[in-house]
Amino acid sequence: MVAESEKITPDKKIAEKGVILSGMRPTGRLHLGNYLGALENWVALQQEYRCIYTVVDIHALTTIESPTDVSQIQPNILEMVLDWLAAGVDPEQSTVFVQSQVPQVMSLHTLLSMVTPLGWLMRVPTFKEKIRQMEETEESVNYGLLGYPVLQTADIILYKADTVPVGQDQLPHIELAREIVRRFNHRFGDTFPEPQAKLTEAPLIIGMDGHQKMSKSVNNHLDLAATEEETTQRVLTAFTDPQRLRRTDPGRPEVCNVYSLHKLFSSAEEVNTVYEECTTAQRGCVDCKRHLARSINAFLEPMRERRREFEKRPGYVREILDEGGKKARAIAQVTIEEVYQRMGLA
Ligand code: TRP
Ligand code: SF4
Numbered sequence: 001m002v003a004e005s006e007k008i009t010p011d012k013k014i015a016e017k018g019v020i021l022s023g024m025r026p027t028g029r030l031h032l033g034n035y036l037g038a039l040e041n042w043v044a045l046q047q048e049y050r051c052i053y054t055v056v057d058i059h060a061l062t063t064i065e066s067p068t069d070v071s072q073i074q075p076n077i078l079e080m081v082l083d084w085l086a087a088g089v090d091p092e093q094s095t096v097f098v099q100s101q102v103p104q105v106m107s108l109h110t111l112l113s114m115v116t117p118l119g120w121l122m123r124v125p126t127f128k129e130k131i132r133q134m135e136e137t138e139e140s141v142n143y144g145l146l147g148y149p150v151l152q153t154a155d156i157i158l159y160k161a162d163t164v165p166v167g168q169d170q171l172p173h174i175e176l177a178r179e180i181v182r183r184f185n186h187r188f189g190d191t192f193p194e195p196q197a198k199l200t201e202a203p204l205i206i207g208m209d210g211h212q213k214m215s216k217s218v219n220n221h222l223d224l225a226a227t228e229e230e231t232t233q234r235v236l237t238a239f240t241d242p243q244r245l246r247r248t249d250p251g252r253p254e255v256c257n258v259y260s261l262h263k264l265f266s267s268a269e270e271v272n273t274v275y276e277e278c279t280t281a282q283r284g285c286v287d288c289k290r291h292l293a294r295s296i297n298a299f300l301e302p303m304r305e306r307r308r309e310f311e312k313r314p315g316y317v318r319e320i321l322d323e324g325g326k327k328a329r330a331i332a333q334v335t336i337e338e339v340y341q342r343m344g345l346a
Contacts, residue, residue: 020049020198021161023056023099023152026076030083031221032296033205033214036264041165041200043088051094052159052328055080055321058099058106059152062145063134081317083224086307097324099155104332108154111339113147115183121146124172153177157192158332165198188342203264206257210239225307228297235293240285251278251285258285258292265295 022042030039045051055077064070077098089096099105121127122138127148131141144151152173156164164174174197181192204213207220214221222234238258244251253259253275262274270291277283310316340346 017048017050018163019159019161020045020051020163020165021054021156021159021195022052022165023054023059023155024080025060026055026057026073026080027216028072028076028079029223029225030080031214031216031223033207033221034083035087035224036205037167037202038165038200039084039087039089041202042084045165046088046090046093049163052161053084053089053094053096054099054155054328055097056099056152056155059148062142062148063130077321078317079225081321082307082310083303085310085317085320086224086303091320091324095324095327096320097328098321101321101325102158102328102332104329104336105151105154105158107336108158108332108339109147109151111343112150112154112180112184115187116150116180118146120176120179121149124149124176126169126172149173149176150180153180156195157181158335159328160193160331160335161195162193163198164195165200167200167202171197171199188339191338191342203260206260208234208238208257210242210257222296224300224303226300227304228301231297231300232290232293235289235296236286238289238292240288244285247284248281250281253278258288262288262292262295265292265299270295 022038024034024038042051042053057073057077060073064073081096084096085091127146130136130145131138134141149172153176156177164170164177166174174195178194181194185191206212207214207218208222209218209220212218212220222231226234235258238261240258241251241253241256243249256278259271259274259278262271266274274283274288274291278288
């Protein structure tokens, strides 16, 4: 028998779950690195948390330079969200929406800028890095880019999220969010929980060029939505052990990216065979890559299948996003009213 006081209603159960918020810029179709580095984790977290996932289109504007870039935003949003859904982000369980459909985030950004010292923002490593990449200076760079982490803080705390799954590179942003929250709470009264980063433990996924992180900008990636043939072709271009010049040379799996990928996508038994046959020159690299392509294709097939189903329903993604936007705005409005009151606004 469960005592009356111990019975929990479904609502209460939800309230007891932590609130997760995470976001991605609308970059279009996602690749395997994005999946293993973030998306896989997003899907898993839905069991334990109330999850809110957002496409941060306003953040995308910080680096947009031309009308062509602008024309890519909407298609990129739809393609990316299709990948989220195909990977298993479940809009029945989680709130999925587009940042700009909740204009309250811009109000909160402005209000948080009142408690954010300029020095904090100028010290953020991603800011310095972006200035370098964009060949700008602190004088020429747009004000929006400097405020990027303030907007990110607004994304998180607008929903009073307590946990933020991110990669290592985002830790300075979450630390800044915590400092902004501490200042806000100190000055205006306890309003927001200090968000915690939840580091995604994922192996570094090297691209097909074998040199650097898998990334769309260097075109060494494997798209989740690529066809079986496209995937096989890409895998066949993969860089292997550079010292293995002849088929009769034994290879060194420990320096070969194809082997690292086998470890992620092939069975333990197959991985052992690869190791054995590579180090004794019984297997050629082309065969090895064909074999890897089969493993990756088997892994991606269920996602592709789901994607095809969603693609058959025109307007489906838009509906999900509109619905998510509605839910997000309802929460956001409550927070903004509380913030207005705390800050002495009408
Ligand atoms: N800055 C994040 C990135 O580049 C994207 C982002 C925006 C985000 N707002 C967020 C991530 C809120 C987590 C929480 O990856
Ligand atoms: Fe890499 Fe496979 Fe070639 Fe060995 S046989 S070097 S593991 S691709």
